[in-house]
Every structure is written in structure tokens, then in C-alpha cells.
Amino acid sequence: MSELKTEYFDSFDGTRLALHRLGAGRPLVLLHGLFSNAQMNWIKWGHAQLIADRGYEVLMLDFRVHGESEAPHAPDAYPKNVLVRDAAALIEHFGIQDYDLGGFSLGARTSLHAVAQGVLAPARLIVGGMGTAGLGEWEKRAAHFRRVIDEFENIPHTDPAWFSMQFLKSQGTDRVAARLLLDTMPDLDLAQLANVAMPTLVVCGDEDRDNGSAEELADLLPDSTYAEVPGTHMGSVTKPDLGRAIADWLGPA
Template identity: 55%
Template sequence: MTETFPGFDGAPLALHRLGPEVGEGRPVILLHGLFSSAEVNWLKFGTAAQLAAAGFACLMPDLRAHGMSAAPHDPAAYPPDVLVRDLEALIAHFGLADYDLVGFSLGSRTSARAVIAGAQPRRLVLAGMGLEGLAGWARRQQFFRDMLDRFGTIRPGDPAYLSQQFLKSMGTDPAAARLLLGTMEDTPPEALSAITMPTLVLCGDKDDDNGSADRLAAALPDARRAVIPGTHMSSVTEAAFGAELVSFLTA
């Protein structure tokens, strides 16, 4: 089922739902990766279906400027940490007081910053993320800014080519994506001490796109590390991805 909810500023954001209704099943919010969507990260390869079968009420927004959600071109629609503010709006929309939070890549960055800002999920999953992806995001961000500035002109062999092609395949609005990138800041390692709930750091065995998952797990007060097969792009296609989520969230 797909519906909309109002973002922090009232912008219509798409929300995909699977499993029992909130109140009948345990709510779990799943936040997808950069330039992706809930459909690609959570639905297409069966991850949400595994969670729904385990009794979870899956709430899967398309983040602002992604998927079926609004992609405004007004800079006022992109204040600092806008994705955190939209997540807070989703939590308030459902009146959630007891829920779990799962992120992949950009979704993990958003989830970590939301918890630091005061969100209190029972359990947290940071997938496709390493310490440098939080603390050294500014360097990674510049790569994507350069890709967006040259969007449509990048040729095979260029390091940014695959990112350009993925953006095209997803139908992401480059102008909106460029505005969104400007809302994200580095997260100092010392700030991670605020993430006190049980946390799973989950990455593919060939995924170092966002730095070291081992160092991220070591920097968190109550984290465990899990490894599944795959690269940054392929790990979300593995059945093991959903299996690890179910195991952690039902423990």
C-alpha cells in the first residue's frame, strides 16, 4: 500500500506500507539509500516481506527528492538535516512511541543523526555504513556534487559514470538532489555516544563505500557487527539482508 504523509513543511512524501497495521504489528521504519527508493531497497528483493512475515508493520518512506516523494526546487525546502526533520514528521504522524529504525547508506546517516537529535527507537540498524561515512561525509559528498554538476555529460570510464547512470535509472531529479546534498553535515565520532540503544551495524563483505563498519561498531556504546555477502549495491539484494534484520529486531 502506498500513501502520502506531510513532511516537516507539509510537502507530500510517499510512504509504502507492508505487513500488519500500526497498532497490530510492531512498527519498523526503513530508510533507503542515496538516489534510491523504498521500492528498490526494501520491496523489490523481499526484505520488507521478511519483516512483515515476522509480524512487523513496515513503514517505508521515499525520502524527499527521491522516488515518488516531492522534489521541490525551492532552497527553503532544504534546511540543514531536512531528512531528520521529515523523519520526525513521520514519527509524529503515526504518534509512534515504541518503534524500531532501520537505515541503509543515506538512511543510516539520517537515522544516526535523528537519534543524536533525540529520536528514541527501541533498536537501531545502520546498514551500508562505516565510521567515515558519518564523520567524513563531506569528502564523499563532494564526489556526488561533482557528478550532479556534470550530470548528463559523464562518459564510461569516469569514476562518476555508474552513479550518473543509477540516478538516471531511478528518475531522480538532479536539481533537487543537489539541493538535498547541501543539507548534510559530518557527524563527529564523539557524538555517537548518544546512540545508546542496541544497534546492528550491517554491511556486505565487499562494501567499504562508506568506510569501516568495524570502526563504526566500535565507536557505538551498544553495537554488534554482522556481515553478509555483497558490495554496497548488491548487499540489499541478498536474502541474508532481511534475515539479519529479522534476527536482530526479534531477539
């Protein structure tokens, strides 16, 4: 069992971010989902340990407003594509040169934005819980979470948004910072996916339709492998199948 280590670094604008490290070997940077964190997506359910056992050092960022990272309230801490810039700051700060990159949901979206725009150049890419709608129609998803934040305590149990509200509450999400963060994420022109030339794993739950069609996304990527695992969007990360699918695709480091 590898020892989990947590350290902190300053992003491009001085915002303090948390990085969780597990294992030793080839670097794999993993990015978590919206209003989740590294602990919830990668560590708690054993995915990071499973991958580390294959000979990887798993580097798991807590985005700003998430986990153990800072959640500033100043509007100027939220420029366009700020999470892409946070991921790039991680790579630069630690001098990581030859690495693989992966993400789930928002983390997958951020990874695709970074690669499609030429900001990051991993050798291999893992895209979890993401489809074409989550890239090209993000504004619809963002509008849902804006309403959750704005109507937080007034959302009735019968409203589908109630489950999102409960998740934010369980994570202790700073709603002021979260509201600012939602405005930083533009849609991605799907034509830019042609720039994602490295081998890519698209992995998604068999009941997960939260971000549209993952199979359609895989078809748009130049060099992709599609894998299906059990579960819904929220449920698939709690099952060992997700970690196994990633580890098996990566193979021994």
C-alpha cells in the same frame, strides 16, 4: 503475503511524502539510501516481506527528492538536516510511540544523526551499509555526487563516476532538487555516537567500503552487534542475506 499499501502525508514544511506500509504488528521504520527509494532498497528484494512475516509492520519512507515523494525546487525546502526532520515528521504524523528504526546508507546516516541528536528515540536501531567515513567525512561523498550532477551527460564511460550517473538516470532523479539536498547534510561528530545507547545492529556487505569501516563504527557504539553479509554497497541490498540478518537480529515481534 502481506498487502503493500502506500499513503501520503505532509512533512514539517508541507512537502508531500510517500509512506509504504507492509504487514501488521510492532512498527519498524526503514529509511532508504541516497537516490534510491523504499521500493529499491526494501521491497523489491523481499527484505520488507521477510521482516513483516516476523510480526512487524514495516513503515518505509520515501525521502523528499526520492521515489514517490515530492522534489521541490525552492531552496527554502532544504534546511540543514532536512531528512532528519522528514523522519521526525513521519513519527509525529502517525503518532508512533514504541518502534524500531533502521536505514541503509543515507538512511542509516540519517537514523544515526536523528538518534545522536536526540530527535528520535527508537527502542532498537539498525545501521546498514554505513561506516565511520560516511558519518565523519560526508563532505567528500557529497562532493562526488555534486560532480556527478554537474557533469552528468559529459562523464565518460572510463570515469568511476559514470556508474553513479547511470544509477541517477535509472532512478529518474530530479537533479535540481538533488543538488539542493546534498547541501543539507552536515558531518556527524563521532563523539556523539556515545548518545546512541539502544541495542544497535551494524550490518554491512563484506565487499562494501563505500562509507568506510562498518566494524569501526560498531566499536564506537555503546551496545552494538556487527553482522557481515555478502556483497558490495550496491550489491548487498539485492541479496536475501541482508533481510535475513535484520529479521534474525530483531527476532519475532
